[in-house]
Amino acid sequence: MFAAAIFDMDGLLIDSERPIMAAWIEVARTLGIELSHSQYMQVVGLSTVESEVVLASLLGGAAAYTHAVGLVRQRLQLERSDGTPLFPIKSGAAEMLAALRERGTRCAVASSSTSAQIQACLGSLGVDPADCIAFEDSENGAKAALAAGLRVVVVPDLKHPPASIAEQAFHVLDSLHDALAHLSRWFPQQAMQKV
Missing domain, CATH: 1.10.150 (DNA polymerase; domain 1)
Incomplete structure (x- = not known):
């Protein structure tokens, strides 16, 4: 978990x-x-x-x-001048984030971070990298997360991961929709904290 x-x-x-x-x-x-x-x-x-x-x-x-x-x-x-979002949300992303919020799971967004930055960020939250799953679409992102000690779920976008990354990944999924079926096993329901 x-x-x-x-x-x-x-x-x-x-x-x-x-x-x-x-x-x-x-x-x-x-x-x-x-x-x-x-x-x-x-x-x-x-x-x-x-x-x-x-x-x-x-x-x-x-x-x-x-x-x-x-x-x-x-x-x-x-x-984007016509009022539509410049970049639409990916299929399954909103549902995934909502489901994790319901479970009380901590979530963060990382982009092009070094392993030292990831460890420092997680350490400040009191979270061991081994207790985290990183969801990544790119090879370099997956490599950085693996190097930082995180489990990695690869959800390919434009490129599929090379075999070396796929073999090290916790899972390789087609979309974030596919991850929804795993949430109860991966992320236990957390007691909601009062703010």
Whole structure:
């Protein structure tokens, strides 16, 4: 049984990876640069700094990257001007969070954190990393969570985990909906604390 759940945000709780990828590919095309789906996939799951290096290389240098990133931001802002969310919530995420809230399970969101940051954050809550499940969609996120001593449930988004990660994972699921069936075993009902 586990005491807390830690969720990655992009690609797991919100469907951000696809619209961002589409924006980068379209902006590159308008700049006369052919950025393929497979080329863009190199940045999925990387930190911001690592992504910048890869994209700058794919686009022809730092100046091209700087110009493109401004256009990508504009494109993404235009898409949300109609009142719809920029990034919709992923299937099963709302139900999962509501079910954990009902159980009194502590939840947190982590994104591109180092193992030291994860341990410091959990330690300040009095939670041992071994008592936590990290829900991740990316290989690098899963690696960081495993290195920090957390159990990892992988819910792939754009890329499936390599065998080395899948073998170390607590579970690999198709969606957060699939995780709902495991909640009673993974997270015991907690006594609700008065605030």
